[in-house]
Amino acid sequence: MAVVGPGDxxxxxxxxxxxxxxxxxxxxxxxxxxxxxxAMEAACRGAKRGGGNTVGILxxxxxxxxxxxxxxxxxxxxxxxxxxxxxxxADAVIAVAGAxxxxxxxxxxxxxxxxxxxxxxxxxxxxxRPDRSIIRARTPQEAVERALAAAAGx
Amino acid sequence: MAVVGPGDxxxxxxxxxxxxxxxxxxxxxxxxxxxxxxAMEAACRGAKRGGGNTVGILxxxxxxxxxxxxxxxxxxxxxxxxxxxxxxxADAVIAVAGAxxxxxxxxxxxxxxxxxxxxxxxxxxxxxRPDRSIIRARTPQEAVERALAAAAGx
Amino acid sequence: MAVVGPGDxxxxxxxxxxxxxxxxxxxxxxxxxxxxxxAMEAACRGAKRGGGNTVGILxxxxxxxxxxxxxxxxxxxxxxxxxxxxxxxADAVIAVAGAxxxxxxxxxxxxxxxxxxxxxxxxxxxxxRPDRSIIRARTPQEAVERALAAAAGx
Amino acid sequence: MAVVGPGDxxxxxxxxxxxxxxxxxxxxxxxxxxxxxxAMEAACRGAKRGGGNTVGILxxxxxxxxxxxxxxxxxxxxxxxxxxxxxxxADAVIAVAGAxxxxxxxxxxxxxxxxxxxxxxxxxxxxxRPDRSIIRARTPQEAVERALAAAAGx
Numbered sequence: 086m087a088v089v090g091p092g093d094x095x096x097x098x099x100x101x102x103x104x105x106x107x108x109x110x111x112x113x114x115x116x117x118x119x120x121x122x123x124a125m126e127a128a129c130r131g132a133k134r135g136g137g138n139t140v141g142i143l144x145x146x147x148x149x150x151x152x153x154x155x156x157x158x159x160x161x162x163x164x165x166x167x168x169x170x171x172x173x174x175a176d177a178v179i180a181v182a183g184a185x186x187x188x189x190x191x192x193x194x195x196x197x198x199x200x201x202x203x204x205x206x207x208x209x210x211x212x213x214r215p216d217r218s219i220i221r222a223r224t225p226q227e228a229v230e231r232a233l234a235a236a237a238g239x
Numbered sequence: 240m241a242v243v244g245p246g247d248x249x250x251x252x253x254x255x256x257x258x259x260x261x262x263x264x265x266x267x268x269x270x271x272x273x274x275x276x277x278a279m280e281a282a283c284r285g286a287k288r289g290g291g292n293t294v295g296i297l298x299x300x301x302x303x304x305x306x307x308x309x310x311x312x313x314x315x316x317x318x319x320x321x322x323x324x325x326x327x328x329a330d331a332v333i334a335v336a337g338a339x340x341x342x343x344x345x346x347x348x349x350x351x352x353x354x355x356x357x358x359x360x361x362x363x364x365x366x367x368r369p370d371r372s373i374i375r376a377r378t379p380q381e382a383v384e385r386a387l388a389a390a391a392g393x
Numbered sequence: 394m395a396v397v398g399p400g401d402x403x404x405x406x407x408x409x410x411x412x413x414x415x416x417x418x419x420x421x422x423x424x425x426x427x428x429x430x431x432a433m434e435a436a437c438r439g440a441k442r443g444g445g446n447t448v449g450i451l452x453x454x455x456x457x458x459x460x461x462x463x464x465x466x467x468x469x470x471x472x473x474x475x476x477x478x479x480x481x482x483a484d485a486v487i488a489v490a491g492a493x494x495x496x497x498x499x500x501x502x503x504x505x506x507x508x509x510x511x512x513x514x515x516x517x518x519x520x521x522r523p524d525r526s527i528i529r530a531r532t533p534q535e536a537v538e539r540a541l542a543a544a545a546g547x
Numbered sequence: 548m549a550v551v552g553p554g555d556x557x558x559x560x561x562x563x564x565x566x567x568x569x570x571x572x573x574x575x576x577x578x579x580x581x582x583x584x585x586a587m588e589a590a591c592r593g594a595k596r597g598g599g600n601t602v603g604i605l606x607x608x609x610x611x612x613x614x615x616x617x618x619x620x621x622x623x624x625x626x627x628x629x630x631x632x633x634x635x636x637a638d639a640v641i642a643v644a645g646a647x648x649x650x651x652x653x654x655x656x657x658x659x660x661x662x663x664x665x666x667x668x669x670x671x672x673x674x675x676r677p678d679r680s681i682i683r684a685r686t687p688q689e690a691v692e693r694a695l696a697a698a699a700g701x
Contacts, residue, residue: 115465140465146481146505146626157423157448157465160481162626164608165347166323173454173468188363189346193319196339197454208364209342218339269619294619300472300635300659311577311602311619314635318454318470327608327622351608473655477628493658493680496671500651501627517650518670 086114086232087175089168089191090124091184098124098182101204103131104225105179110137112233117142117174119167120151120158124181129154142171169193176236179228180206180219191219200235204228240268240386241329243322243344244278244336252278252336255358257285258379259333264291266387271296271328273321274305274312278335283308296325323347330390333382334360334373345373354389358382394422394540395483397476397498398432398490406432406490409512411439412533413487418445420541425450425482427475428459428466432489437462450479477501484544487536488514488527499527508543512536548576548694549637551630551652552586552644560586560644563666565593566687567641572599574695579604579636581629582613582620586643591616604633631655638698641690642668642681653681662697666690 086109090102106116106128116132118125120141129139133154141155146162161167165186172178172193177200180191187206194201195218203219204227210216220235222228240263244256260270260282270286272279274295283293287308295309300316315321319340326332326347331354334345341360348355349372357373358381364370374389376382394417398410414424414436424440426433428449437447441462449463454470469475473494480486480501485508488499495514502509503526511527512535518524528543530536548571552564568578568590578594580587582603591601595616603617608624623629627648634640634655639662642653649668656663657680665681666689672678682697684690 140467142467148482158482159448159450159467159478161469161478162481162628163320164323164624165350166317166320166624168347169318169320169323170467170469173470174456174466183365185346185350189343189350192339192343192346193322196319196343205366208367210362210364211337212359213362294621296621302636312636313602313604313621313632315623315632316472316474316635320470324621324623327624328610328620471628472631473658474625474628474631476655477626477631491673493654497651497654497658500647500654501630504627504647504651513674516672516675518672519645520667521670 086236087117087171087178088125088128088181089118089171089178089183089187090128090181091187092121092123092125093184094123094127094182098205099127101225102127102181105181105204105228106131107135108225108229110135112229114233115140117171119144119171120155122152126152126154128181140174142167142174165189172197172199175199176239177202177232179204179232183207200232200239202228202232202235240390241271241325241332242279242282243272243325243332243334243341244282245338245341246275246277246279247338248277248281248336252359253281255379256281256335259335259358259382260285261289262379262383264289266383268387269294271325273298273325274309276306280306280308282335294328296321296328319343326351326353329353330393331356331386333358333386336360354386354393356382356386356389394544395425395479395486396432396436397426397479397486397488397495398436399492399495400429400431400433401492402431402435402490406513407435409533410435410489413489413512413536414439415443416533416537418443420537422541423448425479427452427479428463430460434460434462436489448482450475450482473497480505480507483507484547485510485540487512487540490514508540508547510536510540510543548698549579549633549640550586550590551580551633551640551642551649552590553646553649554583554585554587555646556585556589556644560667561589563687564589564643567643567666567690568593569597570687570691572597574691575599576695577602579633581606581633582617584614588614588616590643602636604629604636627651634659634661637661638701639664639694641666641694645669662694662701664690664694664697
């Protein structure tokens, strides 16, 4: 399961990301993320606290740029191009908050037909018509449940 | 200047993309796009009709997948990962209509600080607050002018 | 530690790759490889038999293309471009036998200053002068020891 | 046609690369290269002197890192991963001299079945048996002719 979110996040969003990571780990899911700080680090911290494992797919070419809660660091050297790899590595994506990098991950997942669950994240519309492809969750627990259900249903 | 838009587009959107490509070429701008059909092909067709040059940055690894109006085809073999390269190759991006691939290009451009002009394309908001980073245009001509102005102002 | 080698390998080379994977696992090293069959699968099989963990960095975009002994599959969708990622993920590279894909991985590792240990693999020369950058090993055990020593010395 | 060679080259090798670029342009071929200095710049300079066009596929994400003789700069942000794109963009590859980056391009081209012509470049062997896949040229003129013939024969 991929957890995507911004490197610079509010305390509320960091807490949500950590709870998402924890919830996934408790349910036995591997947490894949972009490997850096902010929401990515919070999700990894939560996953480790929940007894799970974490993969960080990094933009740079050095493993040492991974946050301290990443078990397997994959330095790609692709910059933001690594966002496509984060999304490909998962059966579903949970987006927590998010800046433009997160929006690109949401878009790439929807493009690939991978379910996206959103918590405090982007809303999309096109020429005035809302796009309802992002599955909405109101709590971290609900995000975890909906993502697991969506991944199972593929 | 990058023109991004869907491979599968309505006649109205194809016409808009062609006019954007034509307008850019007449103003002396190189047109960079994803190299395939639909809005990408329309933009290239317009650019060639306007006497300009076109670059197609392709998702696959074969030059022959480029549309017939691409002068320089760059097969990347990166799949949707090539979207990051389309955006990097330009001083500004014009998004015409758009599906999720186009949304990823808008997001990557905004992430990189590259100006994005939108014509019949996505609207973004986050937790109920609209994001106004996409410069709106109502006509192809306005899109060309705003993109050239934004690129010049960087 | 990355183990690189061909998807189509002789029984001798497969056995060597399996012993390399086993030796690395016994010594506590994570085995990173290209995730497909042949020497890659043999190295992963050896690593699992030795109680270790394995990462497969795949050329395609589907996790299911990984061999059965890969613990963490990272589908990249980059084709042979993923070879750069295999090399970046490791402190040293062991090349077992090898076709042209393996040669590209050797070259990328040497380019990045990452030590390369070779077992039954390519020999390089330029304008008649041998290049001795590949550290030669005659047995799988020697390859493991030299790679661990080279990685520790970085 | 791709011309690959090192960023840091001797005067003899730079002269050879420039003559290769010039010869290709005179014969009407587009010159694709890695876009930086050294042999890449020399090949582009030769091509422009011969009235041709040049494409530079850059490792970084800024067009301004291209040498002054690049007509179309494609910033990839892929680092050495861009070597795979240089090779994919051509029907044949001419390798002039070369360090490890060039060796990776030779290997990726041979892997893809793209003909490689070598001038003052790497020689390969495996377990003592020479590999004769690189088509040898003794002069820039011969390199151009052999590459054009090989590309035509695909």
